[in-house]
Amino acid sequence: MIYQALLTGGSERDTIQLTVLSAVALALMGALALACFAKVVGVIYLGMPRDSGASAAREPARGMTLPPVGLAGLCVTIGLLPVAVVPPALRVGALVAGGSTGGAQVATVASTVFAGVLAAGLLGAWYLHRALSRRRVPLQAATWGCGFAKPTPRMAYTASSFAAPLLAPLGSFAGTRTDRTAQAFATHAFDPVLDRVMLPVWRGVRAAATRLRPIQRGRLSVYLLYVGAAVITVLLYLLSAGRDL
Amino acid sequence: MTPGSLVAPGILALVAPALPGIAVKTKSLLTGRRGPPVLQLYYDLWKLVRKGTVYSRTTTWVFRAGPLIVLASLVVAALFLPLDGRAAPASFAGDVIAFTGLLALGRFALVLAGMDTGSSFEGMGASREVTIASFAEPTLFLCFIALVLATGDLSLSGMLGAPLAAAWPGSGATLCLVGASLFAVLLAENCRVPVDDPATHLELTMIHEVIVLDHSGPDLALILYGSALKLALFSILVVSVLVPRAGLSAPLAVAVLFAGLGVVAVLVGVVESTMARLRLTRVPQLLVGAGALALFGIILELR
Numbered sequence: 338m339i340y341q342a343l344l345t346g347g348s349e350r351d352t353i354q355l356t357v358l359s360a361v362a363l364a365l366m367g368a369l370a371l372a373c374f375a376k377v378v379g380v381i382y383l384g385m386p387r388d389s390g391a392s393a394a395r396e397p398a399r400g401m402t403l404p405p406v407g408l409a410g411l412c413v414t415i416g417l418l419p420v421a422v423v424p425p426a427l428r429v430g431a432l433v434a435g436g437s438t439g440g441a442q443v444a445t446v447a448s449t450v451f452a453g454v455l456a457a458g459l460l461g462a463w464y465l466h467r468a469l470s471r472r473r474v475p476l477q478a479a480t481w482g483c484g485f486a487k488p489t490p491r492m493a494y495t496a497s498s499f500a501a502p503l504l505a506p507l508g509s510f511a512g513t514r515t516d517r518t519a520q521a522f523a524t525h526a527f528d529p530v531l532d533r534v535m536l537p538v539w540r541g542v543r544a545a546a547t548r549l550r551p552i553q554r555g556r557l558s559v560y561l562l563y564v565g566a567a568v569i570t571v572l573l574y575l576l577s578a579g580r581d582l
Numbered sequence: 583m584t585p586g587s588l589v590a591p592g593i594l595a596l597v598a599p600a601l602p603g604i605a606v607k608t609k610s611l612l613t614g615r616r617g618p619p620v621l622q623l624y625y626d627l628w629k630l631v632r633k634g635t636v637y638s639r640t641t642t643w644v645f646r647a648g649p650l651i652v653l654a655s656l657v658v659a660a661l662f663l664p665l666d667g668r669a670a671p672a673s674f675a676g677d678v679i680a681f682t683g684l685l686a687l688g689r690f691a692l693v694l695a696g697m698d699t700g701s702s703f704e705g706m707g708a709s710r711e712v713t714i715a716s717f718a719e720p721t722l723f724l725c726f727i728a729l730v731l732a733t734g735d736l737s738l739s740g741m742l743g744a745p746l747a748a749a750w751p752g753s754g755a756t757l758c759l760v761g762a763s764l765f766a767v768l769l770a771e772n773c774r775v776p777v778d779d780p781a782t783h784l785e786l787t788m789i790h791e792v793i794v795l796d797h798s799g800p801d802l803a804l805i806l807y808g809s810a811l812k813l814a815l816f817s818i819l820v821v822s823v824l825v826p827r828a829g830l831s832a833p834l835a836v837a838v839l840f841a842g843l844g845v846v847a848v849l850v851g852v853v854e855s856t857m858a859r860l861r862l863t864r865v866p867q868l869l870v871g872a873g874a875l876a877l878f879g880i881i882l883e884l885r
Contacts, residue, residue: 357727357880361873364682364723365716371686372712379697379708385640451680454661454672458654462804466650469800473634480638480699481796494697494705502713506866 369503376499385490417452497524590665590836595657597840598814599623599807601847605774606781608851623810630803638796640700648695649797649804655688656811663818664743667827667835673739678726681738682719685771688808689715696793703785707792710862714777714789717869718770721763724876728760729823731883742819747826759879761824765849766872768816770865772809775854777865787859817846 386392396402415422497513501524504511512529516522603620610617619625637645662677664670674680693711696704730736732753733745740746750757770777773790785792794805821842827835860868 357724357877360723360727361720364720367686368712368716368719371690372716375690375693375697375708375712379694379705383642383644383694383698384700384705450672451658451674451677455654455658455684458658459650461657462650462654465653466800466804469631469803470635473799475635475637477639478636480640480701490700492702493700494702494709499705499709502709502862503716505863 372500372503376496380494380496380499384493387490387493417455418449420449497526587666587669587671590839591660591671593836593840594660594665594814594818595811597843599627599810601813601817601843602780602810604844604847605851605854608848609855612852612855623806627803627807630798630806631800633799635799635801638699641695641698641796645695645698645796646801648691648698649801649808651691652688652808653804653811655684655691656808656815659684659688660811660815662738663815664739664822665818665836665839666832667747667822667830667839668739668743668832670737670739673737675736677737677739678730678741682722682726685812686715686719688812692793692805695797699796701796703788703792704795706786707789707795710789711793714770714865714869717866718767721869721873721876722767722771724873724880725760725763725767728756728876728879728883731880732756732760742822744828746823747828750826753883756879756882757823759875759882761820763872763876763879764816764820764823765846766868766875768813768820768846769850769853770869771816772813774813774850776857776860776868779854779859813847813850814843817843820846 386394501513504513510529512527512532514525514527516525600620600623603618603622606622607617607620658672659681661672662670662681664673670677689711693708696708726741729741729746732749733741735741735743735745746757769775773780778789778791779787780791782788782791785795790809794802797805818839821839825838825842827838830838
């Protein structure tokens with residue numbers, strides 16, 4: 338619906354630059370989010386277990402798994418069946434803001450139809466696959482390793498390798514540090530904004546504050562001295578400016 | 583959605599596997615070889631569906647669901663394209679977003695299936711696939727925005743249907759630029775030269791082929807068929823933008839479309855036989871360049 342608002346805005350000419358810019362930004366964000374989620378899910382949950390902790394992992398009890406599954410189910414429901422969520426939300430919004438609903442009805446109905454078509458497509462593909470592979474029992478084998486007889490978890494793709502081609506065009510803004518020696522190669526990710534901007538600025542502020550701290554010790558005599566020094570400084574300034582006192 | 587409106591998608595489903603064959607045949611003829619038959623992919627698919635499946639012990643249901651989601655997302659995406667130049671079987675305002683979302687869903691399923699095997703090669707292919715998609719998607723969106731501006735319609739049925747034909751006299755230049763840009767996106771999204779070489783036999787140089795290394799039998803058949811369908815979908819976008827068919831009768835419009843698909847496949851073959859692959863680091867530049875073409879189109883529309 339964000340996109341829809343953008344595109345509808347796009348047909349009005351006065352805000353077009355903003356529309357084009359934000360639509361492209363949203364497209365880029367969508368694709369990067371896809372890359373990010375594919376990386377996280379793929380590297381953390383899929384493939385072979387990478388260390389002893391991961392290989393000893395067991396599924397937790399039902400009480401642990403049900404809440405996230407329920408939340409994810411709600412997300413999918415809102416995405417595919419907005420007709421169940423958006424009109425009530427609009428009514429509440431209209432009640433709070435005192436406006437009127439309208440406009441978004443057509444899209445919600447259309448996307449419900451869309452959800453049905455998508456589900457039908459998935460079912461169709463499943464049936465087709467079942468019909469095609471009915472004749473034979475699937476075999477189990479090791480992952481094909483291009484000549485490596487025994488694949489190990491160390492051969493699996495890592496998160497930094499996965500992200501490398503995406504980060505390469507960003508150069509030094511990408512936030513990866515490479516340690517390379519004759520025998521070893523390692524990359525480390527850091528947060529460019531936090532580590533390069535925010536933390537140095539904070540350290541500078543703290544150093545300045547530490548330097549200023551001895552001025553203020555809480556002694557009345559020292560404060561009276563400051564006041565006297567300030568008055569004398571102002572008097573000297575007025576004298577040097579040639580004013581009549 | 584009426585039964586009659588599903589005839590053209592049905593034909594599309596039947597002829598889609600011929601497109602890669604036409605591209606390969608063109609390439610073979612231009613480079614002085616005989617090449618495999620145009621219908622080679624049909625033979626391959628027939629062979630694969632009769633074979634058994636081998637699953638890696640590392641894989642889970644994610645791997646098995648991958649080919650199904652890939653195929654289903656592409657089939658549903660095909661329903662949004664107006665094949666007869668008028669109206670698609672399914673359409674609503676903003677269905678371009680659903681179209682690109684479906685392509686992204688299929689890609690996500692394919693990438694996760696690749697990562698599920700734990701193979702370094704498939705991880706590498708997955709990484710390249712999402713990288714290229716990250717640059718192709720903004721370009722695709724720029725093309726769609728240019729089309730929205732030219733036609734004033736928010737659905738693919740409108741953008742590629744009657745409003746497009748009405749927009750041609752006024753915005754022909756824009757639409758040509760969009761067509762060229764879409765062709766570059768086609769090459770990238772379908773992993774053709776100059777972005778990827780479908781004929782390569784070296785795992786380290788593959789992109790799309792390397793993700794599906796561990797798929798076999800009917801699974802691989804579904805994925806190969808899905809790739810052919812994806813090539814057909816992008817070709818339909820290119821042909822529909824460049825050849826408005828709303829004025830023709832419906833059967834003639836469909837016939838013109840399929841002739842156009844053949845021409846696009848031949849063009850892909852010509853590109854493959856005249857160009858080398860780009861270095862992977864140059865691929866984003868190609869796609870950003872294609873995006874710039876679409877941006878010029880948008881600027882032309884704003885004058």
